[in-house]
Amino acid sequence: MMKGLRITTKDIAGFREHLILEERSVATIQKYIRDIKAFAKYAEGSVTKETVIAYKKHLQEHHAVRSVNSMLASINSLFVFLGWHDLKVKALKLQQQVYCPEEKELTKAEYTRLCKAAQRRHNERLNLILQTICGTGIRVSELQFITVEAAKCGEAVVRCKGKTRAVFIVRELRQKLLRYAAEQNIQSGMIFVTRTGKPISRTNIWREMKALCVEANVNPQKVFPHNLRHLFARVFYGIEKDIAKLADILGHSSINTTRIYIISTGIEHRQRMENMHLIL
Numbered sequence: 001m002m003k004g005l006r007i008t009t010k011d012i013a014g015f016r017e018h019l020i021l022e023e024r025s026v027a028t029i030q031k032y033i034r035d036i037k038a039f040a041k042y043a044e045g046s047v048t049k050e051t052v053i054a055y056k057k058h059l060q061e062h063h064a065v066r067s068v069n070s071m072l073a074s075i076n077s078l079f080v081f082l083g084w085h086d087l088k089v090k091a092l093k094l095q096q097q098v099y100c101p102e103e104k105e106l107t108k109a110e111y112t113r114l115c116k117a118a119q120r121r122h123n124e125r126l127n128l129i130l131q132t133i134c135g136t137g138i139r140v141s142e143l144q145f146i147t148v149e150a151a152k153c154g155e156a157v158v159r160c161k162g163k164t165r166a167v168f169i170v171r172e173l174r175q176k177l178l179r180y181a182a183e184q185n186i187q188s189g190m191i192f193v194t195r196t197g198k199p200i201s202r203t204n205i206w207r208e209m210k211a212l213c214v215e216a217n218v219n220p221q222k223v224f225p226h227n228l229r230h231l232f233a234r235v236f237y238g239i240e241k242d243i244a245k246l247a248d249i250l251g252h253s254s255i256n257t258t259r260i261y262i263i264s265t266g267i268e269h270r271q272r273m274e275n276m277h278l279i280l
Contacts, residue, residue, distance in 0.1 A: 004046030005084060012036060015081050023162050027141070035074035052089050065094045106227040108235065110218045114209070117216040126208045128180055129192055129200075133225055135173045137232035137250055140225035142167075143192050144199045151177040151191065158251065165251050233261035 012033060019029045042058065043051045052075070059068040069091040076088045111134055118127035132138070132146055142158045145167070150156035151174050156167045169177070181191050192200050205225055213220040229250070237246055247258040 004043070004048045004051060005087075006045050007036070007040045007043070007047060007078070011078070011082060012040075015078050018081055025141075025161055028161075031070075032074040032077060035071045036078050038071075039075050047084075047087065049087055052087055056089050056092075060092070065092050068092055069094065104222055104227075106218075106222045106231050108231065110216070110222070111228065111231055113216040114212050114218060114223065117212040118208075120215070121212070123208065124180060124183075125192065125200075126205070126212075128176060129205060130209070130228060131173060131176065132192075133228040134232050135170060136167050137229055137236070138167055139229060139251075140202050140205055144190055146177065146191050148178070148181050148186060148188050148191060151181065160251055161253075163251055163253075165248070167249075230261050233258070237262040 015036070016029060016033055019032060024032075039055055040047075042055050055075075056068070056072060059071055063071070072089060072091055079085065079087045111130070115127050115130050118124075118130060129143065132143065133140060136146075136156070138145070138156075138158060139160065142160055145156045145158045146169075147156070151169060154169050154171070154174055156169060158165050158167050177191055181187075184191075186193070190197075190199060194200055194204075202225065209223050209225065210220055212218075213223050233246060233250060236249070237243065240246070243255055243258055243262070246262070247255050250258060250261065252258045
């Protein structure tokens with residue numbers, strides 16, 4: 001068996017610096033480094049092609065295909081950076097899903113119940129965050145671009161993943177955002193802030209959303225900020241049927257990513273098949 005290479009602390013630090021210079025987002029850099037450290041721990045310092053293949057099998061036993069491929073992409077990126085091209089492994093083949101499990105998809109009715117539960121708890125900030133993500137399709141990390149100025153002109157300029165896009169804010173949402181900002185005495189800048197004026201963290205929003213589940217009678221497994229973005233995508237696509245336009249609105253580089261957002265549940269898929277009336 002060939003002698004293994006070693007991933008050193010210096011290698012990881014150099015790779016982190018490389019990702020920063022590539023202008024990757026903070027979350028992406030953290031994920032890459034986390035994946036690489038997990039692999040380095042598994043390899044126990046000695047990295048051979050056999051080790052990488054064994055790790056790929058190990059990941060398959062514990063994670064979904066999409067997650068495995070995401071982790072392998074992190075490791076392959078490090079190998080390219082270090083010039084260890086021979087160690088790269090292929091991603092697992094993933095068949096395009098036609099529909100998603102119903103227990104993972106947030107419905108419009110459930111979204112409404114979550115907003116009403118936040119309202120009953122007098123958590124107007126959370127109620128408005130839910131409506132802002134769902135009503136614009138933005139990522140939770142993009143809430144910082146929802147400012148008083150953006151609400152006034154009905155358009156937010158969002159910068160994310162090295163791209164800039166315009167996000168429209170509909171009239172009803174504009175009115176709600178400006179009313180809330182006035183009540184909180186926020187005259188300019190970010191609308192969703194902590195008491196100290198900092199952007200609200202993803203973790204806090206996630207925790208506050210989870211706290212609504214019992215009262216709103218919604219399965220906690222489907223309650224997280226990104227599912228609101230998925231709901232926006234499905235409703236938009238249901239009306240417009242234009243995947244290219246939806247990809248632009250969501251800020252996706254690839255239409256394949258957008259496809260994941262608009263797959264319907266098995267129930268809808270079955271209903272469409274029933275409506276085809278092809279059995280005589």
